[in-house]
Amino acid sequence: MIIGLLHPGAMGSAVGAQLVAAGHQCGWVPEGRGSATRRRAAEAGLTALTKLDELASCDVVVSVCPPAAALDVARQVARIGFTGCYVDANAISPRHSEGIAAVLDGATVVDGGIVGPPPRKPDTTRLYLSGPGDAVTRVHDLFRHTTLTPVVLPGPVGAASALKLAYATYNKVSIVLAAQAHALARQHGVDAQLRELAAATLPGTPFADPERLVSAGQRAWRWAPEMREIAETCRDAGLPADLLDAAEAFLTHWRQHKDDPDLTLDQLLGALTGVRGQAAQPDT
Incomplete structure (x- = not known):
């Protein structure tokens, strides 16, 4: 064919x-x-x-x-x-x-x-x-x-997309939350302790192995628009979309690392420092 x-x-x-x-x-x-x-x-x-x-x-x-x-x-x-x-x-x-x-x-x-x-x-x-x-x-x-x-x-058309986005809601937002947690621990000097705690309680997850978060930074330029699609889908379904809006804004902090093969965890988490509560503007 x-x-x-x-x-x-x-x-x-x-x-x-x-x-x-x-x-x-x-x-x-x-x-x-x-x-x-x-x-x-x-x-x-x-x-x-x-x-x-x-x-x-x-x-x-x-x-x-x-x-x-x-x-x-x-x-x-x-x-x-x-x-x-x-x-x-x-x-x-x-x-x-x-x-x-x-x-x-x-x-x-x-x-x-x-x-x-x-x-x-x-x-x-x-x-x-x-x-x-x-x-x-x-x-x-x-x-x-x-x-x-x-x-x-x-x-019909739309069912496969709905399943894909429902899965991505948990899978990708959980990675964003793991990055936020490790960045917070790093700022307070307890990052090693958080790694040990996460490894003991949630083994096999990106939270327990933060080096796995690096690939999320490399793909954030694609993930941010996906969060926008999920937010739209939630609104269409009469569900709150606040979490997805926040995830989209969060991912824009990593857009400079697009497909960067040399990206490190330190660079990834470092990009989140100094934000002081001001959200990045989502890409349009």
Whole structure:
């Protein structure tokens, strides 16, 4: 099967590599992309396309991009007249998922939610799918023999996104809370004691092993918009969104560490000092 992938970031390239390993031709559009993206695409075995219009002939297009770009990417695909199966696998609200389905009214849209790290090992990452039954089955079969485990959900477009964001609410906000706790302990000189206490009471968590928090700092530029999507989803459901608004503002303190491979825990926690109660402004 011929599949288009937009765009091969850290997660997208790993998803593409699994499709290639399963025997599918997976194309992407290098135009406007940087050297890091080109390197990831080459390593994943993706086929470079000359222009976006070539995606119109693909059987399936998979979108894996930052949440803020998801709707714009869908509009670009709609403009080329794509009529195949479009899988939106981004961390967006159910309302935005429904909006993407409306934009791509000539295609069949499947809602996807990726939970876990880039899928390089079995049993680490799931792809939840919802939407029209035949299309969902088709996408499920694409990934059936890969390390990205497909899971079909009952329900329309929006159900997979809702599950993804509900999971991220706990998973990512708990990491933010762990960073806040370690930064506070550090400021009062009891960080070693907090590490020992956390290791004794909550072993195996980022709270007990704060070095694991570093990857959150590297990805904060993507996590902050995701918190915004969760906050929107909570408001749509009549739930308070204060915690998610705060998490978004918190993550903006780390935006200067975007994808920094040399980031240390000291730098991460140091970025939180001197704030004096004034919240950073969320990215817009």
